[in-house]
Amino acid sequence: MSYSIYHDLVIKSDKLSVFKAISEPDHLEKWWPLKCSGIPQVGKEYNFNFTDTYDWYAKVQNCKTLEHIHYKMTKSDADWDSTSFGFDLNEVETGIQVKFWHINWRECNSNFKKSSFCWAMLLNGLKNYLELDIIIPFDNRS
Template sequence: MQTIYHDFVIDVPREMVFKAISTPEGLNNWWTFRCKGTPGLNEKYNLYFAEEYDWFATVSKFEENEVIEFSMTDAMDEWLPTQFGFILKKENTDHTYIQFYHKNWKEVSQEFRIASYCWANLLRQLKQYLEKGIITPFEERN
């Protein structure tokens, strides 16, 4: 199985990062078009991007302000049965070190490579959103 990794620092407190990666409001500001779900272990999320990308995931790991992992339950075939998650480490009161992963890809396919590139861009948008308040319109995200 293959894994995508991205590590980076965001210059805001860990609690702000966790809210942006675990709540529908936060996710909508940098990733999804429309998201529904409640942060918590075993909770279900609807990750809606477009009619043909109306996906679902379950929270498989959850430690408030430290870890969240989503297990994909309904998505395009290559995303099943992958999991993606965030591990947050407090650098100091105003800096958060993030370890992002997207694991259990069956192979290094074209979709794996596209997803890795897209995650890098989206995580940069997460950083811009939290540090500068910039919300990239959904149509301009990739």
């Protein structure tokens, strides 16, 4: 059995801006990791650096510009290593619907529960970044 995290939100923005924010390192750094590198192409590696201890890597599993990007964790911690996460974008009347998922968690442990909460907070930070140009300082991101 595996466990999954799902969050949906609508961002009042255009698809290009949202896609850049979930796939380009200089935009990802505005709402998620402290430092980031990578190219939004299938098979390319991303580095999501949070601290020296949390210096994680993922590969792009699937990517279609303006539509989606999906990552597979390759080097992180024991709980995250088995997981994949992604963002699927759809235009809706009020903006861009972001369907976020983080799947294949081995157990519903405290790290899973904390990650679900943190993703909700971070995705709200993504929304505020794109809609209001608010960047929450890295140390204040939960």
